[in-house]
Amino acid sequence: MEKYSDKIKVVVADITTLKVDAIVNAANRSLLGGGGVDGAIHRAAGPELVKECATLGGCQTGHCKMTDAYKLPCKKVIHAVGPVWYGGQQGEESLLASCYDNAMKLAEENHLESIAFSCISTGVYGFPKDKAARIALQTLSAHIRDGYQGQIIICCFSEADTRYYYQVLTTDN
Numbered sequence: 001m002e003k004y005s006d007k008i009k010v011v012v013a014d015i016t017t018l019k020v021d022a023i024v025n026a027a028n029r030s031l032l033g034g035g036g037v038d039g040a041i042h043r044a045a046g047p048e049l050v051k052e053c054a055t056l057g058g059c060q061t062g063h064c065k066m067t068d069a070y071k072l073p074c075k076k077v078i079h080a081v082g083p084v085w086y087g088g089q090q091g092e093e094s095l096l097a098s099c100y101d102n103a104m105k106l107a108e109e110n111h112l113e114s115i116a117f118s119c120i121s122t123g124v125y126g127f128p129k130d131k132a133a134r135i136a137l138q139t140l141s142a143h144i145r146d147g148y149q150g151q152i153i154i155c156c157f158s159e160a161d162t163r164y165y166y167q168v169l170t171t172d173n
């Protein structure tokens, strides 16, 4: 995957600070907020965000819905609902791949030139971080191969989490 490393940047940041076209939230099916990165995004965006989310009728696992970003410095928020990890036999891997795939489809359809992903499902949803990194990078690479020209950012919340992504980026071809 080395040849994609200039298109996919791995950073350590609070995703609410990124001035990109869209940030990807790790939401739940209600889309009405929660803890973790979801809570941080709703706090930083202000109460208008949950008002818009409340009009969307929730979202299925593996799918995404896009909203405005209100007080956030980004332009749009893509709310992705990742799977809870139940051990790997419940379709978790393909549901996580679907999150990345559907978020990229929204980015392409809406001509978003930069998109920053939180590490969906790897917090309270318990998805193994090494598997999640591989799925994320494989899915994102497919979109680059298919012509996406924008900047993709993987936004880790700790330095320690970045190694899962570098491991994949430096070992795959």
Ligand code: AR6
Pocket (backbone or CB within 6 Å): 013, 014, 015, 016, 026, 027, 028, 033, 034, 035, 036, 037, 038, 039, 040, 041, 082, 118, 119, 120, 121, 122, 123, 124, 125, 126, 155, 156, 157, 158, 161
């Ligand atoms: N910026 C970037 N990444 C962050 C931030 C931040 N400000 N805060 C946390 N993370 P999680 P999940 C990282 O638990 O596992 C919520 O309650 C965190 O270190 O936020 O998909 C939702 O409402 C981890 O790497 O999301 C759902 O109910 C990653 O974000 C549920 O949690 C994802 O951790 C979703 O669980």
